[in-house]
Amino acid sequence: MCGDLDEEDGEAERLYAAFLHEAHSAVHDVLDHRGGSRGRLDDQASPVSDAAVHGYMDGLFGDILNACIKDSRRVSGPDRYRVLASQAVVLARAAGFLARQLDLREDPLRNSLGALLAEYDVRNPGHDHGTEGHGQHQR
Secondary structure, three states: OHHHHHHHHHHHHHHHHHHHHHHHHHHHHHHHHHOHHHHHHOOOOOOOOHHHHHHHHEEEEHHHHHHHHHHHOOOOOOHHHHHHHHHHHHHHHHHHHHOOOOOOHHHHHHHHHHHHHHHHHHOOEOOOOOOOOOOOOOO
């Protein structure tokens, strides 16, 4: 019984360490290499350019990941993984909240889910998102 808990804690810590590695790499990419910044929207003439919006999006993404890293460091050990799991739920809720504010003719839910699934598939490329057999892996 105690060994099972140690294994679960070890797996949680391994998954959290993998998150940290990937998050730091992603933050470095969007902020340092691509120059993402939420400030890219400052002093923009109307209409705001696509480049400014994409730079803003990269900056927001990097800032959110940095906040997730910072917040999860408030706890220790396997609790960091619990915080990480809760962050995924909160950010999904926020995405749903924002999507429901948009014009339905733009299909905001499909766009949001497309972005979510594309990011998920980076790490889980064999996952099938089709309507039949959803949740099953391709063989």
